[in-house]
Amino acid sequence: MDIEVLRRAPLFATLDDEAFRLLTDELTEVDLSRGASVFREGDQGDQLYFIVSGKVKLGRTSPDGRESLLAILGPGELFGEMALFDPSPRTATATAVSETRLAGLKNESLNGLLRTRPEVSTQLLQALARRLRRTNDSLSDLVFSDVPGRVAKALLDLADRFGRPATDGVLVAHELTQEELAQLVGASRETVNKALAEFVQRGWLRLEARAVVILDMQRLRQRSR
Amino acid sequence: MDIEVLRRAPLFATLDDEAFRLLTDELTEVDLSRGASVFREGDQGDQLYFIVSGKVKLGRTSPDGRESLLAILGPGELFGEMALFDPSPRTATATAVSETRLAGLKNESLNGLLRTRPEVSTQLLQALARRLRRTNDSLSDLVFSDVPGRVAKALLDLADRFGRPATDGVLVAHELTQEELAQLVGASRETVNKALAEFVQRGWLRLEARAVVILDMQRLRQRSR
DNA sequence: TTTCCGCTGCCAAGTACGTCACAGAACGTT
DNA sequence: AACGTTCTGTGACGTACTTGGCAGCGGAAA
Numbered sequence: 001m002d003i004e005v006l007r008r009a010p011l012f013a014t015l016d017d018e019a020f021r022l023l024t025d026e027l028t029e030v031d032l033s034r035g036a037s038v039f040r041e042g043d044q045g046d047q048l049y050f051i052v053s054g055k056v057k058l059g060r061t062s063p064d065g066r067e068s069l070l071a072i073l074g075p076g077e078l079f080g081e082m083a084l085f086d087p088s089p090r091t092a093t094a095t096a097v098s099e100t101r102l103a104g105l106k107n108e109s110l111n112g113l114l115r116t117r118p119e120v121s122t123q124l125l126q127a128l129a130r131r132l133r134r135t136n137d138s139l140s141d142l143v144f145s146d147v148p149g150r151v152a153k154a155l156l157d158l159a160d161r162f163g164r165p166a167t168d169g170v171l172v173a174h175e176l177t178q179e180e181l182a183q184l185v186g187a188s189r190e191t192v193n194k195a196l197a198e199f200v201q202r203g204w205l206r207l208e209a210r211a212v213v214i215l216d217m218q219r220l221r222q223r224s225r
Numbered sequence: 226m227d228i229e230v231l232r233r234a235p236l237f238a239t240l241d242d243e244a245f246r247l248l249t250d251e252l253t254e255v256d257l258s259r260g261a262s263v264f265r266e267g268d269q270g271d272q273l274y275f276i277v278s279g280k281v282k283l284g285r286t287s288p289d290g291r292e293s294l295l296a297i298l299g300p301g302e303l304f305g306e307m308a309l310f311d312p313s314p315r316t317a318t319a320t321a322v323s324e325t326r327l328a329g330l331k332n333e334s335l336n337g338l339l340r341t342r343p344e345v346s347t348q349l350l351q352a353l354a355r356r357l358r359r360t361n362d363s364l365s366d367l368v369f370s371d372v373p374g375r376v377a378k379a380l381l382d383l384a385d386r387f388g389r390p391a392t393d394g395v396l397v398a399h400e401l402t403q404e405e406l407a408q409l410v411g412a413s414r415e416t417v418n419k420a421l422a423e424f425v426q427r428g429w430l431r432l433e434a435r436a437v438v439i440l441d442m443q444r445l446r447q448r449s450r
Numbered sequence: 451t452t453t454c455c456g457c458t459g460c461c462a463a464g465t466a467c468g469t470c471a472c473a474g475a476a477c478g479t480t
Numbered sequence: 481a482a483c484g485t486t487c488t489g490t491g492a493c494g495t496a497c498t499t500g501g502c503a504g505c506g507g508a509a510a
Binding site for chain 3: 481482483484485486487488489490491492493494495496497498499500501502503504505506507508509510
Binding site: 177178179189190193194197207209210 | 457
């Protein structure tokens with residue numbers, strides 16, 4: 001397993017090499033192809049996961065079958081920790097958005113780590129606090145912004161986390177279909193498509209297969225406020 | 226100060242009486258009347274707060290001045306902890322909804338506590354995980370449910386946490402104006418008013434001043450799905 | 451290649467909700 | 481009691497969005 005990503009993860013940053021090696025022995029490798037789920041709403045959960053490579057979407061299903069995405073996570077991020085601290089079934093489904101490699105850490109292993117290395121809990125608290133802040137942001141966006149605004153925000157956020165400089169702008173290989181993007185911003189596919197078309201028409205974006213190139217960050221950022 | 230609420234708070238449950246007494250010495254008492262703020266968006270934060278009595282709303286303001294509420298918190302709950310773990314300015318404004326008494330705990334005191342009592346961090350992780358779950362719930366509700374559904378959900382949630390049995394139902398003294406209730410569910414005051422009127426007309430509710438009496442939990446619960 | 455299916459783009463129609471506008475009730479202050 | 485202010489209730493109207501439907505496109509599978 002490629003442990004480089006893990007070694008750099010803030011959660012393990014305080015560990016010395018020896019402790020880190022012991023820990024990696026306890027990790028389980030999980031490989032997923034696009035569309036495969038790690039766990040589903042209602043499952044019993046006793047593991048948290050690190051994303052080594054690829055992307056994962058966390059989603060929920062409404063009683064009548066519609067879907068909504070809580071977050072898109074990438075390399076170095078962790079998820080599935082809630083079921084450990086607040087013990088109850090999983091409240092979201094985790095699905096691979098692309099070819100994805102995860103490292104699973106069992107509840108007991110984590111508890112062992114927390115016992116011998118209490119500093120690690122600080123990192124966990126930070127990770128949770130950051131996630132809560134992001135979720136609060138999404139909540140406000142949903143109330144304050146219209147769909148084009150939310151799409152702009154989502155693209156900028158994805159660009160921050162997954163963007164790479166390209167010849168004429170920033171390439172954001174988000175790997176999401178417009179349907180998934182719509183579920184992420186809480187709107188219909190149709191409306192998101194229109195918003196994207198408008199951005200393209202204004203010269204702010206170029207669309208590619210499951211990716212966009214942001215040509216005018218400035219304007220897009222203004223539209224997102 | 227009335228320390229009973231604090232003694233029962235899960236965060237301090239594992240402390241022996243001696244440790245608890247030392248801790249309470251480090252708490253600062255804060256009293257607020259309705260409408261007064263503990264901290265505001267953008268402030269520098271170095272304290273977290275327990276609610277001893279009363280209620281607090283956590284809200285955000287949009288660039289154009291509209292407001293949205295992230296949560297209503299009551300006795301025994303804590304807030305303002307995010308600024309400590311994820312150090313950056315406060316991302317929400319905390320305002321008293323009624324006469325409120327708080328106990329403030331400084332960052333350094335908390336760190337001291339975490340150093341001597343690492344078990345406390347588990348409780349903090351739990352509290353954060355629960356909050357994150359609730360926020361995720363709000364997020365899904367906003368996407369999945371219409372306004373009447375969200376109003377029903379909000380009332381049931383408030384009933385769970387602040388409801389007291391009455392002669393003909395459950396009295397929920399939420400202390401919120403309809404404007405605030407609207408900000409909580411992410412809708413306009415008028416629409417919320419109409420939803421409430423409909424519930425009353427169907428015999429599910431009775432309205433009182435900044436309170437409701439839930440007459441038919443069943444139906445209300447059905448409407449909220 | 452050909453076929454198929456998922457994804458994209460777009461039009462038309464319906465609707466839930468926001469905005470505006472106003473009036474009455476309740477509450478606190480002098 | 482008189483007054484202003486804040487809160488509640490309700491109707492009319494416009495619109496941003498959803499729903500539904502359909503056609504073209506491209507990549508994967510046969």
